[in-house]
Amino acid sequence: MTVVKVAILGFGTVGEGVYRTIQSHAEELQAVIGKDVEVAAVLVKNKEKARDIHKDVLVTTNFEEIIQLPKLDIVVEAIVDREPTFTYLKRAIQRGCHIITANKEMFAHHGKELLELAEKKSVSVGFEATVAGGIPVIQTLRQLLQVNRISEIQGILNGTSNFILTEMREKKQTFTESLLQAQKNGYAEADPTNDVEGFDAFYKTMILSRIAFGEEPDWPEVERQGITSISSECIAAVEQVGLRFKHIATISKNGNQIIGSVKPVLVGKDHPFYHVEGVENAVNVFSDIVGRITLQGPGAGMFPTASAIIEDLVYVSLDHKVKRSFTQTTAPLSEQPEEQNLNCWLVQGIDKSLLYPQWKILSEPAEGFLIVEAAKKDLERLAKDHPTVCYFAILDGEFEIASDKKEAATVS
């Protein structure tokens, strides 16, 4: 029986999870692929670290030793940073290997080039683990929604931010206290900027855009905001009216225009993301035939991420080519530009004398906070003139009007 030879670049949380899963699920892999899967080599930075790796596996700090192995079918990449990763993966494709990556930052920047090169070389690229860890969102878009026209994807794509928001609400903690807890639990890195300022979710959103729409918006046009501006008072105020903060990435197509945002928004009890707590991730896909699909699950961690990579390993071994990544879909045009639509907002730090006459006050959940119905362009103008004013969109769902808890307002 022939063997599929795999090299794993990186042996940290993800790389080790992949190695251990290949051992623990050898029979299943053999049954699906029809070949044994064997780890031939592992690339690390520090060869002196003690690791539980079989003596027959080449463990090296030198990529040249890996790329020159006599037989190599698949290169799994679980390193960090854009380089040397991108260069390694290009070399692997040029050699004729399928590649699988978990590295969203690298893939958001260089995925298009890797996919084009892979197409030329007739190999496959797996990148399920780059978005939402163990949730099979990429494969769902690639393989299961090939005819559906996708109009929008929303996602809680950063488990660290979601964990911090959950801790702040449940334990009535400050942002700093909750961030410290996330770091203690191993969810946040020593420098948490990528997570709490929305960069990580932004990269994932660009990858989703490419797979759903075949293209991305201009990166500088995408509104990106992290969770650092959300205070404990703000969280407590919105809880009074049955709303929760969630850090949500949205990508949609309106005619030929792709619109993206990554920012904290408020959701009501009816929204599928309301109960997505802690490090969980969730993704809503809206498309024309099926309507809305919600996927939810672990967005990170050793085995959830290994699960995504192992499923990709099967996918590339069976030699599937990316079908959707270059498909252009056309979504219907909405009737008017989003900034002119009337939406509901939580506004903080506003003097009532500044309110525009056409705005409707729906609720005053606590002193200094108002829920208003207003057009985005007006709020943007107001916040520009008064920098202490900040505002958050209420996505949809039902919330209570504070003055009379029996009454409820529905936003859609």
Ligand SMILES: NC(=O)c1ccc[n+]([C@@H]2O[C@H](COP(=O)([O-])OP(=O)(O)OC[C@H]3O[C@@H](n4cnc5c(N)ncnc54)[C@H](OP(=O)(O)O)[C@@H]3O)[C@@H](O)[C@H]2O)c1
């Ligand atoms: N952790 C998760 O839950 C998760 C989920 C989805 C995606 N990802 C992505 O997966 C990738 C890996 O994450 P991780 O959490 O496994 O990271 P990690 O625990 O920090 O491990 C990184 C590994 O890469 C090795 N490495 C780093 N730079 C290298 C270089 N230049 N050459 C050779 N080896 C190098 C390190 O070697 P040493 O062991 O010798 O230091 C280590 O084994 C990242 O891109 C991350 O964004 C992670």
